[in-house]
Amino acid sequence: xxxxxxxxxxxxxxxxxxxxxxxxxxxxxxxxxxxxxxxxxxxxxxxxxxxxxxxxxxxxxxxxxxxxxxxxxxxxxxxxxxxxxxxxxxxxxxxxxxxxxxxxxxxxxxxxxxxx
Amino acid sequence: xxxxxxxxxxxxxxxxxxxxxxxxxxxxxxxxxxxxxxxxxxxxxxxxxxxxxxxxxxxxxxxxxxxxxxxxxxxxxxxxxxxxxxxxxxxxxxxxxxxxxxxxxxxxxxxxx
Numbered sequence: 001x002x003x004x005x006x007x008x009x010x011x012x013x014x015x016x017x018x019x020x021x022x023x024x025x026x027x028x029x030x031x032x033x034x035x036x037x038x039x040x041x042x043x044x045x046x047x048x049x050x051x052x053x054x055x056x057x058x059x060x061x062x063x064x065x066x067x068x069x070x071x072x073x074x075x076x077x078x079x080x081x082x083x084x085x086x087x088x089x090x091x092x093x094x095x096x097x098x099x100x101x102x103x104x105x106x107x108x109x110x111x112x113x114x115x116x
Numbered sequence: 117x118x119x120x121x122x123x124x125x126x127x128x129x130x131x132x133x134x135x136x137x138x139x140x141x142x143x144x145x146x147x148x149x150x151x152x153x154x155x156x157x158x159x160x161x162x163x164x165x166x167x168x169x170x171x172x173x174x175x176x177x178x179x180x181x182x183x184x185x186x187x188x189x190x191x192x193x194x195x196x197x198x199x200x201x202x203x204x205x206x207x208x209x210x211x212x213x214x215x216x217x218x219x220x221x222x223x224x225x226x227x228x229x
Contacts, residue, residue: 036220043221043222044206046217046219049217090158092158103151103164103172103174104149104151104159104218106151106159108157108158109156109157109158
């Protein structure tokens with residue numbers, strides 16, 4: 001079975017500073033990787049995904065992530081954060097071979113707190 | 117284009133009761149999945165429906181059941197509610213294809229007392 005570990009439950013960052021949210025996964029087979037954002041009292045919105053190809057993936061709102069197969073990591077980065085980036089961020093995987101029927105396996109989330 | 121909509125947004129039930137949550141998929145999406153998100157946790161996969169058949173299930177007991185209708189809308193039914201069932205229930209719909217994006221609704225907040 002696959003699993004996702006988000007190493008930081010909470011990350012405080014000053015506005016306009018860079019940020020990295022860490023995600024490691026465990027799986028015996030190939031996976032697809034996703035980052036979702038959840039604003040208070042809302043559902044989840046996809047930031048970006050890695051299916052194949054270039055290991056550097058660019059998403060919405062200036063976020064990007066890099067897939068590292070040897071380290072089984074998919075860390076999320078943004079060069080300069082804004083107050084509006086305050087939210088909960090979830091890393092998720094789904095099995096490449098499952099056809100999506102295995103659903104998404106999520107990490108526990110990282111709360112990004114932007115300080116003025 | 118209408119997104120994924122869920123109803124109701126909130127409800128309170130008593131332990132032992134049964135509950136039905138509803139989800140309308142985004143237009144063109146033939147796959148719907150349900151997730152349970154406990155407070156402070158990531159969503160947990162309950163099950164997925166494709167063309168009205170359950171084709172994937174997470175580690176949830178049989179008292180969690182579902183339906184998908186010909187218009188691809190869906191229901192989640194939970195019988196014999198327990199206090200630990202209190203959570204945000206999220207519905208997500210996806211277009212055909214592997215690795216496609218799951219579009220989430222805003223969820224139903226269920227409180228079991």
